[in-house]
Amino acid sequence: MYGPVITGSKFRLRPPSEEDAPIFCDWFADLEVTLYLSRRVTPTLQFEREWLQKMAASDTDVVWCIEFEDRTIGTTAAHRIDWQNGHATTGTAIGDKGAWGKGIGGELMRLRRDYLFREYRLNKLKSAYLEGNEASARAQRAAGYREVGRFHQEFFRDGRWFDQIQTELLRADWESLQP
Numbered sequence: 001m002y003g004p005v006i007t008g009s010k011f012r013l014r015p016p017s018e019e020d021a022p023i024f025c026d027w028f029a030d031l032e033v034t035l036y037l038s039r040r041v042t043p044t045l046q047f048e049r050e051w052l053q054k055m056a057a058s059d060t061d062v063v064w065c066i067e068f069e070d071r072t073i074g075t076t077a078a079h080r081i082d083w084q085n086g087h088a089t090t091g092t093a094i095g096d097k098g099a100w101g102k103g104i105g106g107e108l109m110r111l112r113r114d115y116l117f118r119e120y121r122l123n124k125l126k127s128a129y130l131e132g133n134e135a136s137a138r139a140q141r142a143a144g145y146r147e148v149g150r151f152h153q154e155f156f157r158d159g160r161w162f163d164q165i166q167t168e169l170l171r172a173d174w175e176s177l178q179p
Helices: 018-028 045-057 105-120 134-142 171-177
Strands: 011-014 062-068 071-082 087-094 124-130 146-157 160-170
Touching: 011 105, 018 045, 018 071, 062 105, 071 105, 087 105, 105 124, 105 134, 105 171, 124 134, 124 146, 160 171
Parallel strands: 087 124
Antiparallel strands: 011 062, 062 071, 071 087, 124 160, 146 160
């Protein structure tokens, strides 16, 4: 499913559209953009269109596009929502390098987190990042995620191995952050 429009101080989250597919192809063809992503294969336009259709029909995924300064700069989502056990795996990709370092990640993860806990009544959000991805580490910490484990040498990139740091945020911890 696609998430609703959520407006932040610098950006807005909105439902994806078919017009986003070519933009995704451009981002994911860039090895600098995909360095810290689990998927590092250049997608075809058909693949991205089919992925968008699959996400729109899914009842275990919720996806948004991120708009900043009147352009689409990335995506954020909750995947593999387990309704019975109350958890989901979250992720974000900011594919527009012109938006890197603008302080968007922490706020967008907080807005996504608040929506998922309030609207879906989940008990836990899980995520991960690759070692060296300091922007993701900072944004996750700003949203309240904490490190719970590490998969050593999980991904091979540019001639070397990267550990994957596992994170989570429990509802009780989120509730303690609320005013």
